Amino acid sequence: MRIGIVTQSYLPIHGGVAENVHHTAVELRRRGHTVKVITAYFDRGDEDYNEGVYRIGHDLTIPMNGAFVNITVGTHLRRQLRDIEERERFDVVHVHSAFEPVLPLVALRAIRAPKVGTFHSYTEKSYAYATFRGVVARWFASRLSARIAVSDAAKEFISRYFPGNYHIIPNGVDIERFHPGIKKIEKFDDGSENILFVGRMDPRKGLKYLIQAFPAILRARPKARLIIVGGGFLAGYYKGFVKNEIRHRVFFEGFASAERLPRYYATASVYCSPATSGESFGIVLIEALASGAPVVAFDNRGYRTVLGGEKPAGILIEKKNVDALAKALIDLLSDPARLATMGAWGREKAQRYSWTHVTDEIEAVYKEVLDRQ
Numbered sequence: 001m002r003i004g005i006v007t008q009s010y011l012p013i014h015g016g017v018a019e020n021v022h023h024t025a026v027e028l029r030r031r032g033h034t035v036k037v038i039t040a041y042f043d044r045g046d047e048d049y050n051e052g053v054y055r056i057g058h059d060l061t062i063p064m065n066g067a068f069v070n071i072t073v074g075t076h077l078r079r080q081l082r083d084i085e086e087r088e089r090f091d092v093v094h095v096h097s098a099f100e101p102v103l104p105l106v107a108l109r110a111i112r113a114p115k116v117g118t119f120h121s122y123t124e125k126s127y128a129y130a131t132f133r134g135v136v137a138r139w140f141a142s143r144l145s146a147r148i149a150v151s152d153a154a155k156e157f158i159s160r161y162f163p164g165n166y167h168i169i170p171n172g173v174d175i176e177r178f179h180p181g182i183k184k185i186e187k188f189d190d191g192s193e194n195i196l197f198v199g200r201m202d203p204r205k206g207l208k209y210l211i212q213a214f215p216a217i218l219r220a221r222p223k224a225r226l227i228i229v230g231g232g233f234l235a236g237y238y239k240g241f242v243k244n245e246i247r248h249r250v251f252f253e254g255f256a257s258a259e260r261l262p263r264y265y266a267t268a269s270v271y272c273s274p275a276t277s278g279e280s281f282g283i284v285l286i287e288a289l290a291s292g293a294p295v296v297a298f299d300n301r302g303y304r305t306v307l308g309g310e311k312p313a314g315i316l317i318e319k320k321n322v323d324a325l326a327k328a329l330i331d332l333l334s335d336p337a338r339l340a341t342m343g344a345w346g347r348e349k350a351q352r353y354s355w356t357h358v359t360d361e362i363e364a365v366y367k368e369v370l371d372r373q
Contacts, residue, residue, distance in 0.1 A: 001366060002034045004085070004093040006107040008100070009070045010037060010053070012045030014255070015200065016283045017096055017120055020150075020171050025052065027359040036088055038081070040072040040103070056080040057103065068202055068232065072103035081110040092116060092366045098144060099129070099136050099162070114145040114369045119166070122153040122280035122302050129161040137162060145369045148362070153302040154280040167365055172358035173286040175350055177262050180292030180343070184267040185260075188251075192225045193333045196268035196293065198261070198284050199275075201232035206274035206298060206320070211241040211250070213326035218246055220330045226250045229264050265291035269339065270332055273297040276319050282306055286353045289313050289346030294339055296328045306349075313346035 005025060009017040025035045029052070036052055040059040057074025074080070085093075090113040098104050098117030108115060129136070141162050149155035149166045159166060188194055195217070199205045207228065217224050226246075228238075231254050242250050256264055265271070271288035272295070273279075279300035286306060288295050295314030297303050307314035315332065317324045332339060351357075 001091045001370070002089055003028060003366065004036050004038055004088060004090040004111070004113070005096070006038045006081075006093060006104060006111075007096040008040060008059075008072045008103050009096075010039035010042075011049035013042055013059070013070060016171060016281065019283055020118075020120075021096060022049075023172060023174065023355045024359050024362055027355050028363065031359075031363070034088075036084070036090075038084060038103075038107070040070070054080075054084050056084075068200065071101060074102075077103060077106045078110045081107055085111050085113060092369055094118065094362075094366075095144075096120065098147075099140060099158075105136075105140055108140045108143045114373060115143060116146045116148065116365055116369060117144045118148040118150065118169075119154050119158040120150050120280055121278070122151070122157045122300075123278050126157075126161065133161045145372070146365050148365060149280075151281045151302050151305060153300075153305075156301075157280070167361070169358060169361045169365070170353055171281050171283045171286070172355040173283070173290045173350055173353045175290050175354045178265055178287050178290035178350075179262075180266060180347065182262055182266045185263050188225065188227060188267045192223050193221055193269045194225050194227055194267055195329060195333075196227050196229065196264060196271050196288070197273070198229045198256075198264065198271075198287070199273070200230050201234045201238050203234070204275060204277045206276045207238050208241050209274045209276075209298075209320060209322050209325060210272055211238065213322045213329070214250065215243060215246050216323070216326040217329050217333075218249055220326075221333050224249065224329075224333065227253060227264065227267070229253045229256050229261070231255045262287075262291065265293055268293040270329060271295045272325075272329065273303070274325060275300055279303055285314070286350055290350035290353075292343040292347045294332060294342035294346060296325070296332060298325075309349070311345040311348065313342055313349050 007021045028035045038054045041055045042059045057072040060071045093113045094116045096118045147166045148169050155166045271293040280302040298319040299316040
């Protein structure tokens with residue numbers, strides 16, 4: 001097949017959508033398909049990720065729903081998409097975050113090939129969708145030949161405004177890249193109890209609650225250490241939450257390279273995701289699970305499927321409850337046997353999310369769409 005993938009979030013920007021697109025493209029190419037990613041110019045590191053990529057328009061990063069989101073803007077997007085399709089002769093085009101402005105909506109109208117849409121988002125309500133759902137349904141939704149949601153939560157959210165048939169295909173993880181046996185970060189491999197946070201420092205990721213909980217954790221567990229991997233516009237703001245009494249045990253590491261990131265997970269005693277909203281799935285969770293790190297997280301709708309089940313690999317607690325967050329981490333760090341058991345269960349659960357398995361399901365949707373043509 002000749003496959004196009006349209007996305008407003010892609011490397012060098014890291015995040016759930018970008019990781020999904022990159023890894024499924026790699027796996028599809030490995031299977032012999034021709035895959036071209038269509039995304040924006042980000043003007044910082046683009047040249048490292050340009051193989052098999054068309055860049056059109058420019059990225060505009062704006063705050064929305066407690067996060068910073070990527071929007072591709074440009075005056076010639078429609079013409080550029082038509083030119084790419086004419087050149088590549090796609091059999092199917094996969095549009096991520098299909099009903100979000102600007103590039104996905106333009107692609108739905110401009111591209112003639114059969115289109116598959118994936119929906120990644122979850123939130124309690126969308127005033128934009130509520131206001132414009134008639135327009136979106138009439139002008140855009142009908143142009144999709146198949147729809148995918150990355151979780152039950154994402155399906156629940158999008159189908160509230162745009163009912164229809166949705167395949168549930170989760171995000172994935174490279175279980176060979178993320179695993180417990182890889183080399184740890186040397187400076188943190190000293191017997192300390194490492195609590196790890198990975199993510200862009202958006203308000204809804206809840207990092208401030210973890211920082212606020214850490215003094216109590218450190219008093220109860222003097223060997224505890226907080227490692228923060230990621231960056232963003234608000235990095236300086238979050239550093240301001242660190243009290244002098246704990247500063248020597250809190251480490252802001254900035255962005256980690258693709259090669260170095262798995263080593264942080266392997267170094268973690270426990271992974272913490274105090275996100276307060278908008279989490280439809282949580283790629284960071286399955287990266288932690290694949291690495292054998294138990295998870296403590298705030299109770300997001302999209303986290304329940306990943307962490308629950310007969311062998312729970314994590315603990316979900318009330319959102320924004322700093323005392324409960326501190327207690328859950330203290331209790332877990334105080335119980336090495338439980339840490340080991342939950343870590344093993346997490347690694348077992350992560351097998352379900354291998355990119356090979358996920359891509360099997362996506363490829364099946366493509367074939368189903370083409371069989372109907």
